[in-house]
Amino acid sequence: MASIYKLSISGIRSFSDESQETIQFGKPLTLIVGTNGSGKTTIIECLRYATTGELPPGSKNGASFINDPNLHSSNETKAQVKLAFQNVKKVNMILSKSLMATKNIRTKTISFKSKENQLMTIRGVEKETISSKVADMESEIPKLLGVSKAILNYVIFCHQDDSLWPISDSSTLKKKFDEIFDSVKFIKILENIKQITKELNVEIKLINNNVVHLKNDRHRAHKKMSSIEDINNQINKFNKDVEDISTRITETDKELNKLYQSNQDFERVINVEQ
């Protein structure tokens, strides 16, 4: 299981940009207690922003999330949220997200800018940093924590202004539950399974047809084999007959020779007597 062990805030809401406030989370539980306006919600907002990239509701696209530049002499506030955590594989990581609010002196409006984010992986003495320029942090961090973005957003770090969603109207409720349970993915998986089953059924039909053909072929082959066996038997019989006949011819030849010999003997005797 992943765990978050430290959060540093600088330049967010009432947290000054001149210092960095750090909160260390205890195990198994950390209770955040403080007077009204002391920054409890800000801590949850920072945790949510760090893990999901979501800005607080009603924060004027982030402009009022950053420490108001009107509160100090400079026209801009450089803010930073740092999160130290252990990912699901127990690897220590530090995420740094930098933001900036700039005051337009003429219009007096404040604009918000999210700057480059960095994720450092610490393995012993080895440190490796990747930037948001090359990685999609918003989808990477929930994966590293082993929790979906929807659960981080609507359950674990649910903003107090959004906390009534479980008693909202049915369509909003359905939308939230669909996101939490990743129903879209589930529906897609079901559709994929249906498609795969359809394709497999076609393949099974083809295989079954082939089996029928192959059975016929086997039957024909057996028939052919037995007729070949019959022919072989006949050939063997014929060979044996030929052998018998040649034996008999040899014997007849011998008989004839004998007869011829005795005939000659007889002729010789007759000639001598004459």
Ligand SMILES: Nc1ncnc2c1ncn2[C@@H]1O[C@H](COP(=O)(O)OP(=O)(O)OP(=O)(O)O)[C@@H](O)[C@H]1O
């Ligand atoms: N952009 C800003 N710049 C400076 N200060 C701000 C800014 N936005 C809000 N604040 C101040 O930050 C504080 C907000 O604190 P936060 O809401 O985190 O406190 P809280 O402890 O959750 O309070 P509560 O118990 O009333 O919910 C308030 O005092 C508010 O006036």
